[in-house]
Amino acid sequence: MDPAVMKQVDQEYGPLEWRLPEASAIYWAVVGKREGKKKEDFIQVRRVIYQSMDLAFQRGRLIENKVGQGFRFGPNLDIIPKVNAAYQEAMAEDEQYRDNISRAHKNFLLNVVNFLYVHSRPREAEQWFKVVKEKYPKDYPPKMTLDEYVLSRLGEDVEGTDMNRTISNIYGAFENSYVNLIDGEDEAYNGYQALARNIWARYQRKIVGGPSEARVGLRSLPEMRDDVLRALLDPKRGLRPEAAAILRSRVGAAIPAPSTNAPPAQTVPAPGQGSVER
Numbered sequence: 001m002d003p004a005v006m007k008q009v010d011q012e013y014g015p016l017e018w019r020l021p022e023a024s025a026i027y028w029a030v031v032g033k034r035e036g037k038k039k040e041d042f043i044q045v046r047r048v049i050y051q052s053m054d055l056a057f058q059r060g061r062l063i064e065n066k067v068g069q070g071f072r073f074g075p076n077l078d079i080i081p082k083v084n085a086a087y088q089e090a091m092a093e094d095e096q097y098r099d100n101i102s103r104a105h106k107n108f109l110l111n112v113v114n115f116l117y118v119h120s121r122p123r124e125a126e127q128w129f130k131v132v133k134e135k136y137p138k139d140y141p142p143k144m145t146l147d148e149y150v151l152s153r154l155g156e157d158v159e160g161t162d163m164n165r166t167i168s169n170i171y172g173a174f175e176n177s178y179v180n181l182i183d184g185e186d187e188a189y190n191g192y193q194a195l196a197r198n199i200w201a202r203y204q205r206k207i208v209g210g211p212s213e214a215r216v217g218l219r220s221l222p223e224m225r226d227d228v229l230r231a232l233l234d235p236k237r238g239l240r241p242e243a244a245a246i247l248r249s250r251v252g253a254a255i256p257a258p259s260t261n262a263p264p265a266q267t268v269p270a271p272g273q274g275s276v277e278r
Contacts, residue, residue: 001027013053013082022056043094050086050101054108057083058115066182067243074185075115080128083108106136110153117150118176120191125150147198154199166203167218170196174228182239182246197221226256 001024009027010016016023029048060076087105091098109132116125126146133140140149154169177192200221207217218224232238232247233255239247248255 005031013049013079013086015076015078016056017060017062017076019062020056020060022052022060025052026056043097046086046090046094050083050090050104053079053083053086054104057108058111063183063185066246067179067239072183074188075119077115077119077121080112080116084112106132106139109135113146114150114153117146118188118191118195120187120194122146122194147202150195151199151202163203163218166199167224170199170218170221170224171228173199174225175232178228178232178247178251181250182243196225200224229254229256230258 006018006027009023009030010018013026013030014023016026018024025048029045029052032045033042033049057076057079059073060079061074062071063074065072084105087101087108091101091105094101109128113125113129113132116122116128129140129146129149133142133144173192173196177189177196180186180188180192200218203218229247229251233244235241235244238244
């Protein structure tokens with residue numbers, strides 16, 4: 001690859017992580033777009049560009065995985081406007097496949113909303129959700145709130161009170177928050193902590209004062225948070241020692257005391273399980 005062209009591609013479509021295949025795909029598609037001769041050539045390379053950029057948005061950062069080994073993928077939130085522009089350009093230039101591209105574009109926008117929300121960027125998530133409702137009003141009515149949409153992505157019934165599903169999502173959100181805290185991803189840590197609070201609060205609002213409150217009310221949020229921390233810090237079944245040491249140093253005084261009244265084991269997801277990010 002030509003370093004000068006790589007720089008141009010990165011300026012137009014990036015910043016990209018050049019150790020990942022999506023960056024190479026975008027590079028060669030741009031070269032093909034410059035050198036293509038037939039209409040079919042341009043259709044193909046445009047498709048490669050917006051599909052590869054979408055993937056780069058979803059998993060375009062390499063994060064050192066201190067919980068496991070090597071690296072894990074994280075979203076590249078900085079390229080969201082450029083991915084959106086690539087979709088817009090493809091829809092404008094490819095009339096034959098405009099409807100197909102439009103469906104992919106809608107899915108991209110919905111992922112944008114979800115990713116921004118769980119990475120502690122609610123204002124940006126709200127702005128992009130407004131774009132979704134303006135472009136696709138039949139699917140997402142104007143009165144639908146950001147919280148309602150994000151919870152629906154987690155399988156939360158906005159009108160329902162499924163306690164087991166709610167508990168699973170709360171524990172999953174807490175676990176994701178601490179995994180990200182260990183890896184130094186503070187935005188995601190804060191976002192998942194907020195998500196756990198929102199899921200808990202929504203459920204409690206729906207059942208408090210009702211006839212089934214005593215039967216299906218949730219334990220307190222700090223108790224549920226401590227369950228997850230205990231499971232992660234369990235020396236026999238929890239995190240690897242080095243990851244546990246990082247978590248202990250980050251949470252400090254918030255480390256819970258050993259519990260003599262722990263919930264059933266299946267309630268607390270094992271490390272690496274119960275993820276709520278889609």
